[in-house]
Amino acid sequence: MSIEQDLLTYITKELAPGNTDIDAEASLSGVVDSTAVMELVVWIEGQYGFDVEIDDITPDNFGSVKALSAYIEKNKK
Amino acid sequence: MLLFEWLRADAQAHPDKPAAIFCGDSGVDGEDRISFAELDRHSDRVAAFLQSKGVGPGDRVALLCENTLPALCWFWGVLKAGAATVDVPGLAGRDTIQAVLDEAGPKAICVDVAPMKKHVAVDGGLTLPALVLSTEAGAELAGERPVTTLSSILATDATPSAPTTSPDDAALIVYTSGTTGRPNGVMLSHRNFSSNLIAGNAMMGLTDADSILVVVPLHYIHGRMQLLWHAMVAGTVVFSAGFAFPQKVLLELIEHQTTGFSGVPFHFKQLMDRSKMAKTPPEALKYVLITGGALPIDELERLDGMLPNTGIHIAYGQTEASPRITYIGPEELFVKAQGGKFSVGKALPDTTLEILGSDEQPVGPGQIGEVAAGGPNIMIGYVSGDHRELGKIDAHGRLRTGDLAYLDEDGHLYLAGRSSEMIKSAGERIFPQEIEAVLAKHPRVDEVAVIGVKDPTLGERIVAYLKLTEGEPVESSDFKALCLESLPFVRVPKAFVVRDDLPKTGSGKVSRGKLRQEAAENPPA
Numbered sequence: 001m002s003i004e005q006d007l008l009t010y011i012t013k014e015l016a017p018g019n020t021d022i023d024a025e026a027s028l029s030g031v032v033d034s035t036a037v038m039e040l041v042v043w044i045e046g047q048y049g050f051d052v053e054i055d056d057i058t059p060d061n062f063g064s065v066k067a068l069s070a071y072i073e074k075n076k077k
Numbered sequence: 078m079l080l081f082e083w084l085r086a087d088a089q090a091h092p093d094k095p096a097a098i099f100c101g102d103s104g105v106d107g108e109d110r111i112s113f114a115e116l117d118r119h120s121d122r123v124a125a126f127l128q129s130k131g132v133g134p135g136d137r138v139a140l141l142c143e144n145t146l147p148a149l150c151w152f153w154g155v156l157k158a159g160a161a162t163v164d165v166p167g168l169a170g171r172d173t174i175q176a177v178l179d180e181a182g183p184k185a186i187c188v189d190v191a192p193m194k195k196h197v198a199v200d201g202g203l204t205l206p207a208l209v210l211s212t213e214a215g216a217e218l219a220g221e222r223p224v225t226t227l228s229s230i231l232a233t234d235a236t237p238s239a240p241t242t243s244p245d246d247a248a249l250i251v252y253t254s255g256t257t258g259r260p261n262g263v264m265l266s267h268r269n270f271s272s273n274l275i276a277g278n279a280m281m282g283l284t285d286a287d288s289i290l291v292v293v294p295l296h297y298i299h300g301r302m303q304l305l306w307h308a309m310v311a312g313t314v315v316f317s318a319g320f321a322f323p324q325k326v327l328l329e330l331i332e333h334q335t336t337g338f339s340g341v342p343f344h345f346k347q348l349m350d351r352s353k354m355a356k357t358p359p360e361a362l363k364y365v366l367i368t369g370g371a372l373p374i375d376e377l378e379r380l381d382g383m384l385p386n387t388g389i390h391i392a393y394g395q396t397e398a399s400p401r402i403t404y405i406g407p408e409e410l411f412v413k414a415q416g417g418k419f420s421v422g423k424a425l426p427d428t429t430l431e432i433l434g435s436d437e438q439p440v441g442p443g444q445i446g447e448v449a450a451g452g453p454n455i456m457i458g459y460v461s462g463d464h465r466e467l468g469k470i471d472a473h474g475r476l477r478t479g480d481l482a483y484l485d486e487d488g489h490l491y492l493a494g495r496s497s498e499m500i501k502s503a504g505e506r507i508f509p510q511e512i513e514a515v516l517a518k519h520p521r522v523d524e525v526a527v528i529g530v531k532d533p534t535l536g537e538r539i540v541a542y543l544k545l546t547e548g549e550p551v552e553s554s555d556f557k558a559l560c561l562e563s564l565p566f567v568r569v570p571k572a573f574v575v576r577d578d579l580p581k582t583g584s585g586k587v588s589r590g591k592l593r594q595e596a597a598e599n600p601p602a
Contacts, residue, residue: 014557016566017554017555017558018558018559019561030191030195032321033566034319034320034321034347034503036321038351038534054323054353057323057351058322058324058325059318059322062321
C-alpha cells in the first residue's frame with residue numbers, strides 16, 4: 001500500500017473516524033489538533049523507522065496527507 | 078466603568094498602534110493586523126448596526142468564532158451596543174452548541190467562516206437566531222439564509238449611541254463544562270472583569286510596552302482575559318496560528334518579540350519537549366503566566382532553567398471568578414515551595430479566600446478543606462439560574478470552587494486535589510459525565526465509566542471502561558467515531574477498555590473511584 005493510503009487509513013481509523021471528507025489533498029487543520037499531532041508523530045516514527053525532528057513538525061509538512069506522505073518518503077529508512 | 082471604554086481610550090492615546098496581529102490567515106483581505114483606531118471605528122459601526130436592529134442593553138449576541146479579526150470587531154461591537162456577548166464553545170459538538178444557543182436565546186449571532194462551514198452549511202445544521210452576521214466568505218456558505226456581512230456594515234459611517242448599560246450588567250457569558258455534563262453559561266459583568274484585571278495588574282504591572290502571544294481560543298475565559306487585559310493597558314495582542322506545532326509557536330514568540338505568554342501546563346510541557354526553546358529562548362519574553370493547573374516542581378525548575386531572563390508567574394482561578402483568585406510571582410515561587418509542591422499564591426487584593434472544613438467552617442493553616450472565594454470578581458450567576466441549587470454560590474454569596482487546598486501561616490494557598498470528578502487533559506477541563514453520556518448512546522454499551530489516568534504529557538489520559546451487551550466484539554474505532562460526532566478530539570478517550578463487569582459503589586452505581594484506584598496500580602494500555 002502507498003504511504004498516502006497508509007496515512008489515510010490511519011487517520012480515518014484513529015484520528016477522525018466517521019469523517020468522510022478526508023482525501024489526500026484535504027487540509028488536515030481542524031482534523032489534527034495538538035494532541036492528535038503527537039499521536040501522528042509517534043505512529044509515523046514507529047511505522048517508518050525514523051525520528052521526526054522538531055523542526056519538521058510544521059504546517060507545511062503536516063498540512064495534508066499528500067504533504068505528509070512526501071515528507072515521509074524523503075525521510076523513511 | 079464599562080469594558081469598551083478601554084478600547085476607546087487606546088484609540089485616543091495610541092491610534093496607529095496595532096491592537097492585534099494575526100500569525101495565521103485570520104485577518105481580512107490579507108491584512109495581518111488592525112490598529113486601535115481602526116478596531117474602535119469598525120466596532121463602532123458594528124454597534125450602530127446592532128442598535129439599528131433593536132439590539133441593546135439586556136440583549137445577548139452569540140459569537141461562534143475563532144481567533145480572527147472579524148471576531149474582534151463583533152466582540153467589541155456587541156459590548157458597545159450595550160448587549161452581552163455569548164461565547165459559544167465552537168469545539169463542542171453540534172448538539173452542545175445548539176443547547177447553548179437554545180438556553181442563552183441570543184438576538185443575533187456572529188459566525189466565522191470555519192464554523193459556518195462545519196455547523197451551519199450542512200444537513201441538520203444549527204438553528205440560528207434571525208439576525209446572522211458574518212464575512213462575505215461566510216455569507217456565501219450560508220445558502221438561502223440571509224446574512225449581513227461585515228464589509229457592508231463597515232461601508233456605513235454610523236456611530237452608536239451611548240448605551241444605558243450599568244457596570245453590574247452582564248458583559249460576557251462564557252460557557253464552561255459542568256459536573257452535570259451540560260455546559261454552564263457563566264454570566265460576568267463589566268465590574269466582575271474590570272475589578273479582576275485591575276487587581277491582577279496591580280501584581281504584575283503590565284503597561285503599553287507589553288504584548289502577548291495568545292494560543293488559547295478566545296471563547297475560553299483564559300483567551301478573553303488576555304484580550305481585555307491588553308485593552309486595559311493598551312498592549313498588543315498577537316494571535317498564534319495555533320498550538321498544533323509547538324516549534325512554530327516558539328518562532329512566533331521570537332518573531333513578534335512579545336513580552337508575555339500565558340498558557341496551561343500542557344502548553345509549557347509541549348514547548349519544553351517539542352520546540353527548541355532551550356537552545357533559542359525568546360529574548361523579549363519578560364514573563365510567562367501559568368494558569369489552569371500545576372506543573373510538577375521539577376518541570377517548573379526545568380522551565381526556569383530554559384528561560385533564565387523570564388519570570389514565571391502562576392495564577393489560580395475559575396471562570397466563575399472572572400477568572401483569577403490567587404497569584405504568585407517569580408520572587409516567591411520557589412521560596413514558597415514546600416515538600417515538592419509549590420503555592421499558587423495569595424488572594425488578589427480585593428478577593429477573600431477561605432478554606433472550609435466538612436462542617437462548613439473555616440479551618441486553620443495547614444488543614445485541608447474546600448476553597449471558597451468572594452469579591453467583586455465573582456460571577457452574577459449561571460444563565461440557567463440554578464447556581465445556588467447546584468451549590469456553586471453558597472448562602473454567604475461565596476463561590477465554591479470544588480478544589481481542595483490548604484493555606485500556610487502567611488495565607489499562601491497550596492492545592493491538594495479536587496473534590497469533584499473533573500479530568501484535566503491537555504489543558505482541557507473535562508467532566509466524565511459528558512463523555513459517558515455520549516458513549517451510553519452506543520446500542521451495545523450497557524454500562525460506562527470514564528476516568529483520568531496519570532499521563533506524563535497530557536496530565537491525565539482519558540480512559541473509558543465499558544460493559545457491553547451480548548454479541549460480537551466491537552472495534553475501538555467504533556466508539557471513537559461515536560465520540561467524535563459530539564466531542565472534540567482532545568475529549569475523546571485514548572483507550573476503551575471492555576470488561577465483563579464494572580466495580581460498583583454501595584448504592585450500585587459504577588464506581589469511578591475504584592476504577593481510578595485499579596488504574597493507578599495497574600495502568601491500562
